[in-house]
Amino acid sequence: MTKGTILFPHYPLPWPDPFVPSYKTVSIGKWKCTPYPSGDRIMGYWRPHNFVPNGWMFVQKVKNNWLKWMSLTPMELESHQPHIAAAKGVVVVAGLGMGFYLYNIIRKPEVTRVIVLEKDKNVVSLWKRTIDTNQWMGFRKVELIIGDAHAYKPGFPVDFLYADIWSHLGDQDALEITQRLQANIQAKEVGFWGQEFDFIHWMMALKLPGSVESNATQANYLRFCQHVGLPLVEQHHKRYPKLAYVAVTLQTAISPSVNAADRAKLTHFALGTLQTELLIDRALDVK
Ligand SMILES: C[S@@+](CC[C@H](N)C(=O)[O-])C[C@H]1O[C@@H](n2cnc3c(N)ncnc32)[C@H](O)[C@@H]1O
Numbered sequence: 001m002t003k004g005t006i007l008f009p010h011y012p013l014p015w016p017d018p019f020v021p022s023y024k025t026v027s028i029g030k031w032k033c034t035p036y037p038s039g040d041r042i043m044g045y046w047r048p049h050n051f052v053p054n055g056w057m058f059v060q061k062v063k064n065n066w067l068k069w070m071s072l073t074p075m076e077l078e079s080h081q082p083h084i085a086a087a088k089g090v091v092v093v094a095g096l097g098m099g100f101y102l103y104n105i106i107r108k109p110e111v112t113r114v115i116v117l118e119k120d121k122n123v124v125s126l127w128k129r130t131i132d133t134n135q136w137m138g139f140r141k142v143e144l145i146i147g148d149a150h151a152y153k154p155g156f157p158v159d160f161l162y163a164d165i166w167s168h169l170g171d172q173d174a175l176e177i178t179q180r181l182q183a184n185i186q187a188k189e190v191g192f193w194g195q196e197f198d199f200i201h202w203m204m205a206l207k208l209p210g211s212v213e214s215n216a217t218q219a220n221y222l223r224f225c226q227h228v229g230l231p232l233v234e235q236h237h238k239r240y241p242k243l244a245y246v247a248v249t250l251q252t253a254i255s256p257s258v259n260a261a262d263r264a265k266l267t268h269f270a271l272g273t274l275q276t277e278l279l280i281d282r283a284l285d286v287k
Contacts, residue, residue: 011047011278014239015081020072021103023056026130030061031122033098033130036071043254045078045247047274058098058126069167070097079169079247080104082240083191086233087111089159092185094149099127101162106138114141117149119165150177153184161187169251170197175228182230191233196244197251199224213273216245242277246270 026033036055041048057071070076080101087105089112096102096118105111118124124146133139145152149165163178171194178192200216202224208215221241225232234240252258253266 007050008041008048009275011274012282013046013078013081013278014237014243015085018077018081018084018100018104019107020055020077021098021100021131022135023098023130026126028126028129029122031069031126032059032061032066033057033126034059036073042074043250044074045076045081045251046243047078047246047250048271049074056098058123072098072100075169075251076100079193082233083162083193086189086191087160087162089113089188090157091115091160091162092117092152092154092158092187094152094161094163094181095165096123096127096144097164099131101164102142103136105162106136106141108138111138111141113143115143115145115152115154117145117147117152119146119148121146149181150184152181158185158187159189161185161190162192163190164193166193169194170248174198179228179230188231189233190230195232196247198228199241199244200248202227212249213242213245213269216241239277239281242273246274246277249273 023033025035034057036057038052038054040051042052043049052074055072058069059066060069061067077100084101084104087108088110091105091111091114093102093105093114093116096116102114102116106114124144149163161178161182163174163181165177166174174192174194175198178190178195182190199221200212203215203220204212208220218235218238218241221244222235225235249266249270253263253270258266
């Protein structure tokens with residue numbers, strides 16, 4: 001931290017902090033697991049951070065350049081939090097990636113069995129070489145299936161489906177892919193990476209009177225879940241729709257296509273809502 005830096009307040013999230021697995025630097029063919037640089041003042045998914053130590057990433061060599069394929073940045077870690085909190089019973093995870101989500105759910109006592117669907121053999125080989133499964137509490141619960149998640153049909157009831165098989169946050173195909181997976185899997189509850197974008201964009205398209213923030217309500221989130229036909233996570237959480245607004249607004253603010261004036265305006269709106277939503281319950285609780 002440079003001397004004299006103004007620190008962000010610590011905004012407490014309504015979900016437990018995630019655990020980050022240890023990795024080691026490994027190369028296999030065109031794939032490599034390597035540290036991701038540390039940094040000062042980094043935007044997470046729901047909130048800004050002060051100093052963040054290095055994370056890890058999987059990179060792939062394409063035409064002599066190492067391209068980042070997957071990484072564990074504060075944005076990645078935080079965006080998984082509601083889905084980690086929701087996992088219970090028999091869970092299907094579509095997309096192994098670096099196994100960060102898996103690492104967090106198998107250690108939960110209420111998670112009894114986890115079926116992971118991953119189509120890329122190279123990702124699985126790299127992951128197996130770069131982790132120490134002895135340090136993965138609950139690893140015996142894991143069943144790994146290599147293949148296309150779309151083809152998977154369980155012959156038993158599934159309590160929770162988590163889908164993350166696309167590379168970009170807010171991918172426009174994410175909802176449809178999740179709906180296709182759920183048609184086969186029929187889980188009791190479902191979460192998908194970046195689902196906050198689908199909710200907020202659906203609501204904006206309705207052109208409701210009032211601001212986007214004022215329409216990010218629990219009633220509208222329940223309408224969204226009905227509209228998309230998915231039993232999505234966080235339906236009973238009164239703060240979640242506003243936090244979804246915060247996440248989408250912050251991620252939009254830091255997008256390279258947004259100019260400096262809009263960035264300032266969006267960040268201002270998002271941090272105002274974040275402050276209110278996260279601190280109000282705690283402040284009201286003070287005796
Ligand atoms: C963004 S990563 C998932 C990150 C993961 N949530 C984590 O915690 O590290 C997406 C993963 O989905 C895999 N994938 C993409 N399409 C798939 C499909 N149709 N079926 C199964 N896996 C797929 C990719 O190979 C990649 O490993």
